[in-house]
Amino acid sequence: MKKEIIICIILFFFGLGYSQTPDSTSIFDTKTYTFSYFGNNFLKPGLKFGTNIILTEKTIDKYKTRQLLLGGNIGFFWHPKSHIGVFNYYEFTYRIIKLKKYKYIKISIGPGIYRSFYPETYNVDNSGNVNKVLLAGRIYFAPVLTFGTGKFIKDSFFKSRTFTTNLMFLFDYNTGIVPLLNFELAFTF
Numbered sequence: 280m281k282k283e284i285i286i287c288i289i290l291f292f293f294g295l296g297y298s299q300t301p302d303s304t305s306i307f308d309t310k311t312y313t314f315s316y317f318g319n320n321f322l323k324p325g326l327k328f329g330t331n332i333i334l335t336e337k338t339i340d341k342y343k344t345r346q347l348l349l350g351g352n353i354g355f356f357w358h359p360k361s362h363i364g365v366f367n368y369y370e371f372t373y374r375i376i377k378l379k380k381y382k383y384i385k386i387s388i389g390p391g392i393y394r395s396f397y398p399e400t401y402n403v404d405n406s407g408n409v410n411k412v413l414l415a416g417r418i419y420f421a422p423v424l425t426f427g428t429g430k431f432i433k434d435s436f437f438k439s440r441t442f443t444t445n446l447m448f449l450f451d452y453n454t455g456i457v458p459l460l461n462f463e464l465a466f467t468f
Contacts, residue, residue, distance in 0.1 A: 307333065307336070307346070307376075310330065311331050312330050312467065313330070313465045313466070313468075314327075314468070315329075315465030317356055317445075317463050318356065318462050323358045323359070324357055326354055326355065327353070327465070328353055328354060330350060331372065341378065342377060343377060343378060345373070345374070345375050346373075346374045346375075347372070348372040348374060349372075350387070351367075352369070352370070352391075353367045362395045362396055364394070365393070366393045368422075368423050369391065370388060370425065371387065371388060371389055372387040373387075381433070383428070383430070383431070385425075386427075387425040389422065391447065392421060393419045393449055394416060396414060399411070400412040419449040419450055421449050421450070423445060425445045426444050428442055429465075436468060438467045440464075440465065440466055441465040442463070443463040444463075446458055
């Protein structure tokens with residue numbers, strides 16, 4: 280399972296270095312970076328960093344543009360008295376932008392990995408000695424489904440702000456699938 284984590288981290292940073300020639304007709308940046316508050320049920324705080332590139336863009340009329348984006352994200356959240364969850368996921372995003380007010384809606388889907396770290400875990404060896412387990416936890420396959428809305432900001436360091444609802448599904452969680460409901464307030468630069 281360590282190989283999968285290393286591969287996901289390498290792919291994430293490969294996405295940061297990806298470059299693409301922007302379409303001269305596009306008013307949007309081809310590559311953007313996102314920093315966000317990422318809260319599991321709003322109450323369990325965390326942070327997320329991501330990057331997106333525009334794969335395709337089509338202007339439907341003078342009021343609407345559609346885009347397909349590819350993104351990579353890495354982040355964590357802290358569940359007090361339980362665990363710290365660290366995740367890495369990739370997503371394809373379909374975004375519709377209303378050009379008159381620069382507002383948009385988006386839907387994304389993609390694969391991911393989730394790793395839990397438990398703060399205090401102990402085991403008992405064959406001699407009956409109790410030992411603390413360092414970095415105890417589990418790794419889960421964790422695909423995501425997100426829905427978001429946002430607005431582009433003119434003449435600002437931040438290019439847009441977004442509110443996103445993120446559903447992360449942990450597979451093989453006690454022989455089942457557990458959804459994690461997360462909310463995200465993001466700023467793009």
